[in-house]
Amino acid sequence: MTAPAQITGGFETGGGTWRFPASKPLRLDSGAVLAPLEVAYKTYGRLNETKSNAVLVCHALTGDQHLASTHPVTGKPGWWSRVVGPGLPLDPERYFIICSNVVGGCMGTTGPASLDPKTNEPYGLAFPVITIADMVRAQAMLIEALGIDTLFAVVGGSMGGMQVLQWAADYPEKLFSAVCIAAAARHSAQNIAFHEVGRQAVMADPNWCGGAYLKAGVRPEKGLAVARMAAHITYLSEAALQRKFGRELQRDGLSWGFDADFQVESYLRHQGASFVDRFDANSYLYITRALDYFDLAAQHGGVLANAFAKARGVRFCVLSFSSDWLYPTAESRDVVRALNAAGCRASFVEIESDKGHDAFFLDEPQLDQTLRGFLAAQAQARGLNGGLA
Amino acid sequence: MTAPAQITGGFETGGGTWRFPASKPLRLDSGAVLAPLEVAYKTYGRLNETKSNAVLVCHALTGDQHLASTHPVTGKPGWWSRVVGPGLPLDPERYFIICSNVVGGCMGTTGPASLDPKTNEPYGLAFPVITIADMVRAQAMLIEALGIDTLFAVVGGSMGGMQVLQWAADYPEKLFSAVCIAAAARHSAQNIAFHEVGRQAVMADPNWCGGAYLKAGVRPEKGLAVARMAAHITYLSEAALQRKFGRELQRDGLSWGFDADFQVESYLRHQGASFVDRFDANSYLYITRALDYFDLAAQHGGVLANAFAKARGVRFCVLSFSSDWLYPTAESRDVVRALNAAGCRASFVEIESDKGHDAFFLDEPQLDQTLRGFLAAQAQARGLNGGLA
Structure with a gap:
């Protein structure tokens, strides 16, 4: 085969x-x-x-x-x-x-x-x-x-x-x-804690549908993106984030709103958004669970x-x-x-x-x-x- | 007065x-x-x-x-x-x-x-x-x-x-x-990153209603709880989490499911759930924004x-x-x-x-x-x- x-x-x-x-x-x-x-x-x-x-x-x-x-x-x-x-x-x-x-x-x-x-x-x-x-x-x-x-x-x-x-x-x-x-x-307890945040983010998305989203023809993209954003922070050191982004802005000046003002916000949003295109939300739940059980x-x-x-x-x-x-x-x-x-x-x-x-x-x-x-x-x-x- | x-x-x-x-x-x-x-x-x-x-x-x-x-x-x-x-x-x-x-x-x-x-x-x-x-x-x-x-x-x-x-x-x-x-x-960039995760969790909740949830008579409780859970991890050291919870289970044995198996999961869920009773989701957005701008x-x-x-x-x-x-x-x-x-x-x-x-x-x-x-x-x-x- x-x-x-x-x-x-x-x-x-x-x-x-x-x-x-x-x-x-x-x-x-x-x-x-x-x-x-x-x-x-x-x-x-x-x-x-x-x-x-x-x-x-x-x-x-x-x-x-x-x-x-x-x-x-x-x-x-x-x-x-x-x-x-x-x-x-x-x-x-x-x-x-x-x-x-x-x-x-x-x-x-x-x-x-x-x-x-x-x-x-x-x-x-x-x-x-x-x-x-x-x-x-x-x-x-x-x-x-x-x-x-x-x-x-x-x-x-x-x-x-x-x-x-x-x-x-x-x-x-x-x-x-x-x-x-x-x-x-x-x-560790901290590892489990971060995974639990990610799982709760996925499961809080109404499009998760109790796990049956494929049958329902939807996908919990927002929840999975939040999970990925939280996890992604743990993959980088504070020093790396500071060196890559610091407090650099996306545009000249602040938006005085909730747009992605800082480059690090935009980067994280991109990490979340691109992840949902290539990953299944339930797989994320199951694999993080396997890790926590390890x-x-x-x-x-x-x-x-x-x-x-x-x-x-x-x-x-x-x-x-x-x-x-x-x-x-x-x-x-x-x-x-x-x-x-x-x-x-x-x-x-x-x-x-x-x-x-x-x-x-x-x-x-x-x-x-x-x-x-x-x-x-x-x-x-x-x-x-x-x-x- | x-x-x-x-x-x-x-x-x-x-x-x-x-x-x-x-x-x-x-x-x-x-x-x-x-x-x-x-x-x-x-x-x-x-x-x-x-x-x-x-x-x-x-x-x-x-x-x-x-x-x-x-x-x-x-x-x-x-x-x-x-x-x-x-x-x-x-x-x-x-x-x-x-x-x-x-x-x-x-x-x-x-x-x-x-x-x-x-x-x-x-x-x-x-x-x-x-x-x-x-x-x-x-x-x-x-x-x-x-x-x-x-x-x-x-x-x-x-x-x-x-x-x-x-x-x-x-x-x-x-x-x-x-x-x-x-x-x-x-x-710092890492501080901003964690806040952005929290804000995205709130705004991903359909009950946030673009910020007009009070008018709509609902509250983005799930999103705000996820935001609080993520933030709460940053308030504790890894050592404190390990000392308080380690890998201690809630019950005898694993659930082989997505219940809160570990005490740290249950603790975080409680932190999220109790927070939404006392805090307004939009206040969370505005105050985290003030911090990021600082x-x-x-x-x-x-x-x-x-x-x-x-x-x-x-x-x-x-x-x-x-x-x-x-x-x-x-x-x-x-x-x-x-x-x-x-x-x-x-x-x-x-x-x-x-x-x-x-x-x-x-x-x-x-x-x-x-x-x-x-x-x-x-x-x-x-x-x-x-x-x-």
């Missing part, structure tokens, strides 16, 4: 939608079962003969599988085109790179906007609550379906980093290395190190950004401490940056260097040569 | 609503004029014979004149009952303490819910945009109407602290001392020290809280640096606290001690004895 590979931007791209029939259901942490399951994914580069060069990239809350190729809705470059491409740290001439849309998402993988086979209508709130572990379980099914036993690396930032940690806990035998960027082993230590008797007890063979790289206040460095340090306690090999780098959480998407040379260096060392250890091994 | 003084909780309380006729309009920074103007205020204690013991307390964004007496809507103690009372730092047995509802507010002072004399309907969006300086101008009118030439002190936290700074810039000759707590000389340096040729050029006779105390990320200590330091540059006397204390911005409302002994010490020293300098001088 893989779409034919194409050459784009100097490297092969592939992917498509993998359909798991009802006989291969996704068993969820909630006890529910999702079947049939579709997983939409993209691939970059080619799997080598020994199948030892596969890299899974896990996307963040509002990301998707369009990692390094044009986004079909926005027409913009993939969200990590800065990092994935020829000559870049994740080089499709060396690695077979896979990125799949998470369960609960809205870009092709089964989510609340998919048709519920029981009713032949969009699931809406009939969609089961999912977890980070459920997302990872679906990815593991995809990887197996693609005939890959072991991933050379699993890499992700933010929610993607949480999936990386969950992979290490649940499938350590399938990993050679793991890169966790700007993430945490659990959602607590890797709690899954392992309250001791985070226990989560990594079987991951001693995995080589870890943990990265944080100094100005990230959504998932501060202290939370990455907790992960590293647990990895050390479990006897795992872990590199840790706190990257000095004033760009906040979103630094991992942005031009941050130290991130590129660290990724490149770590992956090159693992490639050598794995016996991957410069080309396709 | 002062209501008869009453004895409450061991001290005299008074106040009422001062009506300035159309012949005494409030001239606003926007160029508009507000007339007639009503200013609702409360007083605690008695003005001494030399009228030298008057203290004006300026309230914060969602505060009001009910400083140290029961709130008429919520039935709760006044918002600063911890600080204002017999034996407390602001002792009504020593000082005549005045607190008035700001212009644009919704507790009796003229605001967007007041009747527009032109239409005899609530102003709604016909209310003019107001500034911190407009609020202070109305307070100065009230103080003059009460027959007071000089304030022994003007005291305020958060938006109240901004009013304190504006008093020092606009009426330095009327001040003996000034206490600015947890504030800043201007709103930039004391910009009013004085871009040099903050210029704002304090005539305040050399005023004794300042500037206080910040170490975990306040809404108005961080660095912004209080900027104020102190400007006061020093202007040749003003300024004490500065950063109080170690993990309670965040809201520390100034909460049990924070070092705040009480600092206030008590500073005011006692100023009282001595002013020749106020222990009782009514």
Whole structure:
């Protein structure tokens, strides 16, 4: 079910939608079962003969599988085109790179906007609550379906980093290395609080219709835009906002009204408005819920190190950004401490940056260097040569 | 027009609503004029014979004149009952303490819910945009109407602290001392961003009706609750949220749905729901706008020290809280640096606290001690004895 590979931007791209029939259901942490399951994914580069060069990239809350190729809705470059491409740290001439849309998402993988086979209508709130572990379980099914036993690396930032940690806990035998960027082993009270504001904003919109807006032919765009605006502030540092916008005005002088006087207001409004064009409101509810439920230590008797007890063979790289206040460095340090306690090999780098959480998407040379260096060392250890091994 | 003084909780309380006729309009920074103007205020204690013991307390964004007496809507103690009372730092047995509802507010002072004399309907969006300086101008009118030439002190936290700074810039000759707590000389890009989210949440609510909800007989409760929830997160530090709530659940086990699973969710929902009972949505828009427009340096040729050029006779105390990320200590330091540059006397204390911005409302002994010490020293300098001088 893989779409034919194409050459784009100097490297092969592939992917498509993998359909798991009802006989291969996704068993969820909630006890529910999702079947049939579709997983939409993209691939970059080619799997080598020994199948030892596969890299899974896990996307963040509002990301998707369009990692390094044009986004079909926005027409913009993939969200990590800065990092994935020829000559870049994740080089499709060396690695077979896979990125799949998470369960609960809205870009092709089964989510609340998919048709519920029981009713032949969009699931809406009939969609089961999912977890980070459920997302990872679906990815593991995809990887197996693609005939890959072991991933050379699993890499992700933010929610993607949480999936990386969950992979290490649940499938350590399938990993050679793991890169966790700007993430945490659990959602803090403040993280939950911000998500709850976003969910309440969506659910306050009368067009949300108790979750059944697709059936009603409307969309809770205003509520979702407010949710995105609130979340977006948490992705940037105060310093970055000050540097980018300060108190700069949109026009000469104040409006003495409620128009967007300040550039930062206009920027946020734009972030909200453009988000609703590409994202499903219920997916936003479900994925933020999965994040809030995430607590890797709690899954392992309250001791985070226990989560990594079987991951001693995995080589870890943990990265944080100094100005990230959504998932501060202290939370990455907790992960590293647990990895050390479990006897795992872990590199840790706190990257000095004033760009906040979103630094991992942005031009941050130290991130590129660290990724490149770590992956090159693992490639050598794995016996991957410069080309396709 | 002062209501008869009453004895409450061991001290005299008074106040009422001062009506300035159309012949005494409030001239606003926007160029508009507000007339007639009503200013609702409360007083605690008695003005001494030399009228030298008057203290004006300026309230914060969602505060009001009910400083140290029961709130008429919520039935709760006044918002600063911890600080204002017999034996407390602001002792009504020593000082005549005045607190008035700001212009644009919704507790009796003229605001967007007041009747527009032109239409005899609530102003709604016909209310003019107001500034911190407009609020202070109305307070100065009230103080003059009460027959007071000089304030022994003007005291305020958060938006109240901004009013304190504006008093020092606009009426330095009327001040003996000034206490600015947890504030800043201007709103940062991040501050503006959070306010814009709140305003968009209110305006996204169809019950907002373009501002004319009172006429329509509805209220944008859901939008205002979301706005309050987002703002409330900024009033608390991450550490305080973690300490108070962590990931504690409301019930045994997760709901696997969108109920308030976590205590922090339930707390925020309660904050939102209770706020809408006591606050007007349009007042929230206007007052947040006034805050965003606040930039004391910009009013004085871009040099903050210029704002304090005539305040050399005023004794300042500037206080910040170490975990306040809404108005961080660095912004209080900027104020102190400007006061020093202007040749003003300024004490500065950063109080170690993990309670965040809201520390100034909460049990924070070092705040009480600092206030008590500073005011006692100023009282001595002013020749106020222990009782009514």
